[in-house]
Amino acid sequence: MQLSVATILRESAVRHPGRTAVVDGDVRVSYGALWQDVLRFAARLRARGIEPGDRVALLLPNTADFPRAYYAVLAAGGTVVPVHALLVAEEVAYVLRHSGARALISAGPLESLAAEAAADAGVDVLRVSCEGEPLERVEPREQGDTAVILYTSGTTGQPKGALLTHGNLVLNATVCAQDLFALTPDDVVLGCLPLFHSFGQSCAMNAALRAGAALVLCPRFTGPGALALLAEERVTVFMGVPTMYHALTEALGAGGVRPTTLRMAVSGGAALPVALLERFEHAFNAVVLEGYGLTETSPAATFNQPADRRPGTVGRPIWGTEAAVADAGTEDRIVLLPTGEVGEVVLRGHNVFAGYLDDPGATAAAVVDGWFRTGDLGVQDAEGRLSIVDRKKDLIIRGGFNVYPREVEETLARHPSIAQVSVVGLADEEKGEEICAAVVLRPDAPETPEDIIDWARQRLGKHKYPRVVRLLGALPLGPSGKILKRELREACA
Template sequence: MQLSIATVLQDSAARHPERTAVVEGGERIGYRELWRQSLAFAAELRERGVRAGDRVAVLLPNTADFPRAYYAVAALGATVVPVHALLLADEVAFVLRHSACRVIVSGGPLGAVAEEAAAAVGIEVAEVRTDREPLPSAVPAAPEDLAAVLYTSGTTGKPKGAMLTHANLVLNAMVCAQDLLGLTPDDVVLGCLPLFHSYGQSCTMNATFRAGATLVLTPRFTGPGALELLVEEDITVFMGVPTMYHALTETAAADPRRPARLRLAVSGGAALPVAVLERFEKDYDTVVLEGYGLTETSPVATFNQLTTGRRPGTVGHPVWGVEAAVADAENNARTVLLDDGESGEVVIRGHNLFAGYLDDPEATAAAVVDGWLRTGDIGVRDADGFLRIVDRKKDLIIRGGFNVYPREVEEVLARHPAIAQVSVIGLPDDARGEEICAAVVLRPGADADEAEIVDWARERLGRHKYPRIVRLLTYLPLGPSGKVLKRELKEICG
């Protein structure tokens, strides 16, 4: 049976040949032309010796070259290895060496890093070119064949390569496009998310192309720049992470323009404070749906679905074909499921579950127990089946013997009228083990001080929960997917 991720683009090129697939700056590329360009670059890669089953790294910004390269690799029956665009050359070299890539595709501002990394490993760099005679057709692939290897951030050590099959990616794209977002060829999706990341790759690019809709790309996100595109390109669906929602709410205060057709916004990658969700919905007159997943779940696992109900502050219900439950977080040898209302580790199984970590059976065995992926997130499911993510298991703060989850504190502080962004961490404390620290970025023009914020929090949080330490910062350190880098934040605030 053939089920290649390449068919996502191939099918839309056949059904909607003249519709615009990608908008990048002043360039508009139709579906038929984008597929032709992908097959032409696939011919170039074949000339360089790439064959079915080989691995090809892609280190490119959010430009049309990314989908050209991505689908070219898939069309050859090879495996794409998207590379984090902020890595240093030696970090890129680790990915190339570990994944045994045959070629790295790069160019433009990332070309120098790619050249240095490739030289260290002894492979060649290929720039995207579309002037060759295209391949006549894509190489067939089986559902269980390896489509992509996506490397985790490596915050607890060396990055691990999560292996995703064609079935993983195709089904996730279909579920996103049809069940969750109801995308049609008339939709225009804003692609601010980095395409090397699973959220941007699967939910934005693959789902948009599955529906024959239009993807508007921007290499670099800013609030004003995103609002400009929302208005000028008549965007109907916005996908972002919490920091993007914050930036757009701040931009809305200074710019009265609003998109005319924005029917839906999607948040993922990290927890979206309810206060920010409410502000965005009010400012942009739309609905925000929050979802949840990991690279290892292709990535979407649960979602606030229009068919099963929406509840802000939760990540909704499992998507079609997927189960999500809560298990005993202390039992690592077995997956013992808990009742609704009990707090524990979120576990997932279904068609979206990855095929394991590349060349790391021990890590795979630790992550998948009794057929369930142990996510490392603490959550609770209510009587209506809505899943709420409490926090990352590793981010738990233990203050004087009491467990404090940072997200609960962040949700409260996000409602302070002077606070634009907040992240809560635990700092070492001789008396209590850890002390709660709130790292805060103030709204423009606000003049609240540390003591005032502590007093405000004391009135709204339990005695063991409110932060005794507040650090006023000009920014929060962020990773490429918009998550706050808490390890770096602890160094800043400590």
């Protein structure tokens, strides 16, 4: 069956040619104009020797050039390799070599980094150019063909390239747009998430353009800046990670103007503390839908929905997919556990990737008996709702007892003086591991680490409360807003 991710934009351009597709600062690009830009750039790529199946890397900021280049490569029949914008030149060069990229497209402040990495890898750097005659039609692709190669964060060893197919991405964008968020051409979606990341790329960009909605881009997220965009652009749907929800809530509390058009907020990428969800909903008068997924699942896998949500969970499997909990200690086969037991979250369905590029061993370890092993620990209730307990690698074993950092974080997040908190395990000679809470206090909060330990002792079991509290000015964050636990452990040690 023929299917291309490029048809997401093509079909919306046919239906809504005059509507705004992308807002990039003061520039508004209509669907018709964006599609013509894409076809012209696709023709230039073909003229430069890019053939169907070739891989083309993108090192671009969150501007209108990203969707131009992304859909142009796909329209020409190529495979997109988005590159993490905070990598150093050596790391970018690794991605270029490993993916076999034929060229690297870059623009703006990232061009010097692109030039250095491309020279190292021996590939050409191209700029986005939308002049000349357009490509006559989209190059046909099969739904099982690779559309995008997304590189994982590489917390151990070199990053792996996850192969996402046209079928993976078109279905994920369609389910997000129609089943989960009920997007319409009247919606305005604020895209603060980096577009090289799966959440921003699929749930924000692809889903918004699939529905004919307007996508407002935010090159650099700050709480006050995003709050102003929500009001100025009359945003109806916000998508972000928990640290962004914290920043927006704080910006509003500091005197920012509350937007009046926001109807829904979508959270993913990391666990959203229920206390923060409640504060955001109260402050913004908008429902928050928390979901769950990974790069390898395109990414949406489970989601709460307006008529069927339960804060503290990540909802049920999205349409056409399954989620279950399996024995985390059985590696060569999947042994599903009964309802209510904690185990490794496993997923299967149209959203599961086609494997890791040139790494059959890693693919075989990740996809077992047709199920994708996520590495996350979770539990399902009798109605199929999934709760993420923690990453397997983040589990703390203190004195022989399992302690899940998220449970401790949820409790500490309700302390009136704590603005942000993350919990990690530190090596301890007596207990094996000790529980450490890294805390960012609210301005002028008087609490000491000892005060917080005493407060936690009254609310958590003896094996769960943190014996170590570190007061930090800020938590270390990645470009998508996730807390970097490895760096946090180093800061707390």
